[in-house]
Amino acid sequence: MTNNNKTRRITLTQFNGGMILTKYHVLAGPEGYLPPAAACQGIRLPEVGWALIEGRHVPEQEALSAIVDKLLSAKRPFFFPGPNLLWEWKDGVAEKASALRKLADTAGARVIPMPDYRPKYPMINPAIEINPNHPNLTIWHNKIDVCVFAGVHCHYANVALKIIRGGTDCYTIAICGEAGHEDANITLRNAGIPQIEALTAMVAERRRLC
Amino acid sequence: MSKAMFKMTTAFADVMPAEYVELVQSGPFGQGYGVADLGSFKELIEEHPLCAGCGLALAVRLIMASLPTPEDTVVVGSTGCSSLAFPQIALQNIHSLFGNQNAVASGLKRALKLRFPDKHKDVLVVAGDGATADIGLDMVMHSWSRGEKLATIMLDNEAYANTGGQESGMSPEGCVLYMAPTGKKFKKIALPEIARESGCAYVASVTPVQPRKLEKAVRRAILVAREVGPTYVQIFVPCPTNFKFKPQETLAKAKQREKDQTYPLREFITPEAQAYLAALEGGGKHD
Ligand SMILES: Cc1ncc(C[n+]2csc(CCOP(=O)(O)OP(=O)(O)O)c2C)c(N)n1
Ligand code: SF4
C-alpha cells in the first residue's frame, strides 16, 4: 500500500456512546489499491446548503472558494462532463451544460467527456475520453492534477473517484446536482446553474485581479 | 430509450469522440436498418479484440445489424469470448456471471415491463455454448419453462474457446481440442429440439454463411419474444484459434457443415408465433 504520508488520513478516533467515530480525511492519493469508500470511514454527505472539503462539512460558499483556489492553482485542470450533461435528455440540460462549459473555459481547463460507461476494454483512447472503469488512465496520460466531475451518475462517479484517489495524486472536485460525493476531495450538492455561474464569476474576478 | 438520448448538448459537441458523433449522425437508432444496409451506416460495434477470422465476431456484428429497434434493446451477455466484444458495443448491455444470463435477463425483462408498460423493451441474451448449454442450462431451461419473454441466442463455437479449448456439451462427438485431446465421447446436445419441447415459441439454428437468413432468425426471435413467448436462436460460429484452421477459412468451414448436414439448419415455429409473424411480416422491410 502506498499510503503516501504521515498519519493524515485517520487523525482522530474517539468514543461516542460506545461508537467509534473515525475522522478520515478524503485527500488526494495515491492511497493505494482499493482505497476504502469514504462513507465506510464515517464520512457523511453534506446537508442542503453545505458541502464537503476533504471530508469536512463546510458551508457551500467556503467550498466554492476552495474550488476556485484549486482550479486556478492547478497546472493541468480538466473537466469531465458525464452523460447527464453531454446528452440533451431533458429540459434544462442544455443550459446547465453551457454554464459548465463557460466555467471550464474561464478557468482555462480542458474538457474530456464521459459519454457513457462502457469499459471499452482494452482500447479506450485516454486522450479523448474517460470512463469510470479506468479513469486513472486518462489522469495519467494527460498528467491531470485537478479534475472536475459533473453530470456523472452517482454510482459511476463514486467508483471513478475512488479509483482516482487510489491510483493517482489528482485532486477531485464534484459539482454534483444531487446529494454530493463523499469520495471527492471537494463536493458540492444540489449544484445547479446558480452555483456554476457563481464559480465562473469568482474565477473571472480572480483572474482579473492577477 | 428516449430519442433525445441521441441528441448532444451543443456546449460539449466539439469534444465528443468521433465515434459518438458518427453514431448520432449516421447510426442505426430509429432507422430500421438491417444487414443489407451494412456499409451504409455507422455500426454499433466500433472495434473488438477478438481473433482474426473469428466467426463469433462476425455473428455479433450481424446480430447488431439485425435488431428491430436497437434504441430499445438491452443485451445480457455472459463470460466467454463475446464478453470481450460487448464493452465496445454502443448498446445497453449487461455482463452477467457465467451461466446466470437467463436469470438476469428474466428479472430485467420483468422490471422493464413494469417500468415501461406501454413499450416494447427487447431483452436479448447472447452467450456462448458453454454458458448456454452447460453451466447456465438450468437458468436457460427454467426461463423457457416459465415462459419469460426473452430471445436467447447461442454463439455456438462448439467449445469453451475463451479458456483455451475444453469440450462443451455442444462439441460434436469425436471432437479433439487442446484440452480434450482424446476426443469427445458423447453426442452434441440437441438444444434446438430441447428448446422446442421446453416452451420456446420460435427456434432456429443458422450460420453466418447466409446473413439474410441469420437476420431473419434474429428478428423473428426478437419479435416473437415481444408478444408470444421465449425464443431461441443457435448460431454456428467457427473458431479458427481452437479448431486450428486459417482465419480466412471460417465461412468455408460453416458452409461445409451446412452442406454435409453436420450443422443442420432448423426452424421451429408454434402456430401462435406463425400467425403473429404472418401478421407482422406482411409489410416488413427486411423480412
Ligand atoms: C462462474 C464461472 N465459471 C467458470 C468461469 C471460467 N470461464 C470463463 S469463459 C469460460 C468458457 C466459455 O465458454 P463459452 O460459453 O462456450 O464461450 P466462448 O468463450 O466459447 O465463446 C469459462 C468456463 C467463469 N468465468 N465463471
Ligand atoms: S478463441 Fe475462437 S471464439 Fe474466441 S475470439 Fe478467438 S476465434 Fe473467436
Ligand SMILES: [Mg+2]
Ligand atoms: Mg463456446
